[in-house]
Amino acid sequence: MTRKAVPGVRRRRLGTELRRLREQAGLTATEGARLLGISQAQLSNIEASRFGVSPERLHAMARNYRCSETTYIDGLIDLARDQKNGWWETFREVLPASLLDLAELECHATGLQSANTAHIPGLLQTTDHAREIFRQVVPEFSRTEIEHRVSHRLQRQSILDLPSPPPYQAVIHEAALRVPVGGSTVARHQLDHLLEQSEREHIIIQVLPFSIGAYPGSGQTILYAHGSTPRLDTVSLDQSHGPALVDAEAELDAYRSLLARMATVALPPADSRNFISSIARQL
Structure with a gap:
């Protein structure tokens, strides 16, 4: 049986940051998911590090959460992209x-x-x-x-x-x-x-x-x-x-x-x- 991949610390940090951004914007998980056009369960899985997220969706989340800090958004994209096992x-x-x-x-x-x-x-x-x-x-x-x-x-x-x-x-x-x-x-x-x-x-x-x-x-x-x-x-x-x-x-x-x-x-x-x-x- 193939062992299920365990999310690394960077993947978990990405989920934590996305949850923080949503909460700072004053949005519930249901509201955040509606703005993205996905289910609340999908968003919860992203924030819990169970699902990955594309750079395009990260940009959409940043817009929805009114975050315009370019270097921070780029840092989140780096966290999402770099998921190779070390x-x-x-x-x-x-x-x-x-x-x-x-x-x-x-x-x-x-x-x-x-x-x-x-x-x-x-x-x-x-x-x-x-x-x-x-x-x-x-x-x-x-x-x-x-x-x-x-x-x-x-x-x-x-x-x-x-x-x-x-x-x-x-x-x-x-x-x-x-x-x-x-x-x-x-x-x-x-x-x-x-x-x-x-x-x-x-x-x-x-x-x-x-x-x-x-x-x-x-x-x-x-x-x-x-x-x-x-x-x-x-x-x-x-x-x-x-x-x-x-x-x-x-x-x-x-x-x-x-x-x-x-x-x-x-x-x-x-x-x-x-x-x-x-x-x-x-x-």
């Missing part, structure tokens, strides 16, 4: 869907920002570091699941090696740098890897040292994926049960401001490299 689908049966959503978001992002307090960002972890992190999960993962998760994490990192990679800015707290995950040899290798990555043109790494004291966003682990327009950005928050996605406009504005403030109080990139080097020498 590499993450090979993990569909063995990893939580939220991890597949994260990989899909990163793959299609026009830019990425992260802020981490307790851990090195997943996009910058070495194989040994990642494996040790997964070994510490409670309840314990099986050896097979650990290897699946390590493989998935390493494949996520491939976006940083693309011919035209998305710019990536990572703010990392000193606490994450000083924890000797896997022992001193693994920890030193991880810090050396951060230094190597920080020299790449499209990657900016900044450190939040203990000396700054309290800072905005402390305790949070944030990944901000930029879309084709700010209205289509997405925030991934690392929680005990896995990544949680946030895409409401007010929340996106708040996280944009938060990350900007964190970058302001963090050490500049050159000073951050020197700081990481000093920690590595102590191992």
Whole structure:
């Protein structure tokens, strides 16, 4: 039996945005469907991501919902067109869907920002570091699941090696740098890897040292994926049960401001490299 395709995070986001547009226009599902000349059930299936939608119908929906923001409409069309399965689908049966959503978001992002307090960002972890992190999960993962998760994490990192990679800015707290995950040899290798990555043109790494004291966003682990327009950005928050996605406009504005403030109080990139080097020498 052929397995039914599961709508990806971008297809689901399209449905969410179309529902938001209709509601902002003050239309019920019945009224929106009548304007399109389709049944209310068809419109509900589009908004629930069960049905696809053509660029022509998207333009019609935008007109009906009185949306004239060209870049936003173009972004919705991109979401509708790009429905090919990515590499993450090979993990569909063995990893939580939220991890597949994260990989899909990163793959299609026009830019990425992260802020981490307790851990090195997943996009910058070495194989040994990642494996040790997964070994510490409670309840314990099986050896097979650990290897699946390590493989998935390493494949996520491939976006940083693309011919035209998305710019990536990572703010990392000193606490994450000083924890000797896997022992001193693994920890030193991880810090050396951060230094190597920080020299790449499209990657900016900044450190939040203990000396700054309290800072905005402390305790949070944030990944901000930029879309084709700010209205289509997405925030991934690392929680005990896995990544949680946030895409409401007010929340996106708040996280944009938060990350900007964190970058302001963090050490500049050159000073951050020197700081990481000093920690590595102590191992």
